[in-house]
Amino acid sequence: MEDPAKKYFNCNDRERAVFEAGIKLGTIYHQFVGTPISKDNVEPLERSIEESIKVQPFVKDVKVRIRRDRIRKKKGLYKYLTLTGDMLDVELVVQYNNVEAVCYLRYIEEMNYPLMYIGEIKVI
Amino acid sequence: MEDPAKKYFNCNDRERAVFEAGIKLGTIYHQFVGTPISKDNVEPLERSIEESIKVQPFVKDVKVRIRRDRIRKKKGLYKYLTLTGDMLDVELVVQYNNVEAVCYLRYIEEMNYPLMYIGEIKVI
């Protein structure tokens, strides 16, 4: 499909692919962090984040996993908590023309930071 | 179940029920407005919003409907849009002790405004 926005961009296909990937990872973090979460809704939330990213342009695939080991165990009425960046484990594949970028959002223990990074850019 | 937060509140059960309802409606609007949406993910998004509200305290029931008639029809790569308040149609039932509050978030045509309002407070 022809990209109607192409004329606004001043870059090559590899650069475009990772720019688009950066947008999607920023979207996941800042749209969904803060969502109420407990054992009971973790799966529908994972699916819903994936589906909302897939409607965006150039997304070939996305897998979202909320890390159960980082959900604190609490009891009683106030047992739920809200989604934080360190719970997110995302693998995202963006395709622009024949370039594919595989990018990640993952909590990196040694940095104590949920890092968004570029794993691979390849011609397919 | 005993409410461990009771001592912080200075109000009766009816007031508590609608206060909790207000929190949940504000949560739905401000957590999810901006989420990428198209015909393809409208249903998982509705379910996911419902499930994330149900994990919060005192929610007895919630129905979330995203108004298909307010999703613009667009074509091509940039055909998706993002969720806005006027697309949301929510019915929420909060129960605190033996008081039930039925509240809504609905786009009111004559006000051109997505209104959150109290439909009924009753003893059950």
Add this chain to the structure above:
Amino acid sequence: MEDPAKKYFNCNDRERAVFEAGIKLGTIYHQFVGTPISKDNVEPLERSIEESIKVQPFVKDVKVRIRRDRIRKKKGLYKYLTLTGDMLDVELVVQYNNVEAVCYLRYIEEMNYPLMYIGEIKVI
């Protein structure tokens, strides 16, 4: 000023005031949790949250404080973090007709929970 939404509500003025307060506290939490924050932008963020709440109906006053003691000290490029609910300390005054509701969002140590609660409802 006459309230054009009055006919949709089925409640008294005290209930209306705390419902509106609940909406605003839910708004603060779910709109702003996730915002990038460091020592450098904590003050403009506090002001900006206050100003955005004051444009909403029936808000008489609001004070937002981001707790510096809950901002972790980190060094280097990735030293910033993102706003979480436990950093928020909010005092909100809503007025509906001659009823005033004073409500709070505060991290309660013994509950390990950022609690939204009703401090007082009074006739003024």
Add this chain to the structure above:
Amino acid sequence: MEDPAKKYFNCNDRERAVFEAGIKLGTIYHQFVGTPISKDNVEPLERSIEESIKVQPFVKDVKVRIRRDRIRKKKGLYKYLTLTGDMLDVELVVQYNNVEAVCYLRYIEEMNYPLMYIGEIKVI
């Protein structure tokens, strides 16, 4: 300053710069869309968005303008509205090592779409 995350990335400096820019533009859109806005808080909100982006790594400069011409004129108690993507006009400069990427988020009339795009990538 040494980048402690460098080893996780598999790309060149130009690609890294635009990836970081994509993240920041996605952040602006999805963190702040939905914020209550009126004539009264548009300036503190612009400043607050800029300041929250500047705390993130590799941001050299950012200018955020909320388009007054796209804020609807409404009267009365419910006169405010909430921030939408088409109101945002952002110019962002990211620097990674000696590469600078100038990127934009702008509402493109002919596409009816708030487009994030790469204006220029240059060696400085």
